[in-house]
Amino acid sequence: MSTSLRIGFVTGATPDKWARHWRDRRPEPLELVPVTEAHQLDGVLDGSLDMAIVRLPVDRDGLHCVRLYDEVQVAVASRDHVLAAADAEVNTGDLVDEQLVRPHSSGWRPSADQLDWPPMDEREAIETVAAGTGVVILPMSVARLHQRKDVVSRVVSDLAPTTIALTWKVERDDDVTQAFVGVTKGRTANTSR
Template identity: 85%
Template sequence: MIAPLRVGFVTGATPDKWARHWRERRRESLHLVSTTEADQLDGVRDGSLDMAIVRLPVDRDGLHCVRLYDEVQVVVASADHVVAAADAEVSLADLVDEQLVRPHPSGWTPDAEQLDWPPMTEQEAIETVAAGTGVVIVPMSVARLHQRKDVVSRVVADLEPTTIALVWKVERDDDVTQAFVGVTKGRTANTSR
């Protein structure tokens, strides 16, 4: 029996298209495993996952890393927050007086004195801002995943996009791994590396 390929994917990533192409081309089964941003590398490092679709930045030590795509970042706030008045985008300057209920990975912090929030998931952060407390900045895919009627999201125009990438251990660079890399990079069944 051929061992399945086990691929983790971070919240907001959408591996469905790649999984479909894999199943059309390969005999190995593909097991997709959802992970959070906080634990997105754990399975690759401990061997329970062969590869993972992650949101950068990550510690790349001992890992191959292939960039897949970028996604814009958005601010999420309650539906009656001043952010809701913006047509499509806001800037960081518009957010300087806000409370961030979850630290931003870039290290950006508003000028306003920040409360000491407990660690929380993206979903918990969006639930918190829905209650009218602060704002959270997340990738657009995460905001869509946790979309609610009582929140709005607006693109933050002057924040760099986040990057989704595929990672795997350097020592696991075999034909099956390279076949999955090829699928994610858009190679056809007849294309060689």
């Protein structure tokens, strides 16, 4: 029996298509392991995962990193919030007076004085804004994952998208690893790198 390929994937990433292609082409079993953004590299670094699908930025020291796709960022707020009246998009200028219930990964923050919020994960942040308190900015896929009827999300047009990438240790650059990279890059079974 072939050795299993263990791949972590960060909240919001969608590895299903690649997993299907892998299973159609390769004998090695593939195991997908959910990881949080805060710990997305831990398994790769400690060797419990062969690779990880991560949200950049990450420390790339000793790692290969291949960009897979970008995703837009959205502001999530209560359905009763003024944000709900906006069309499909807002910009950071529309959010300058808001309370961010969780710091934004880019470091952007509204000009209004911010409260000291306790640390919270994405689900907790969306529960907080659903109660009518502040907004949270998240990648669209994460906002969709935790979607609720009592919140709305609007694309934040002037924030750079977040990037999803595939990472693995430099010393683990073998044929199986490269075969999975090929699957994520859309190579067919007959294509070589």
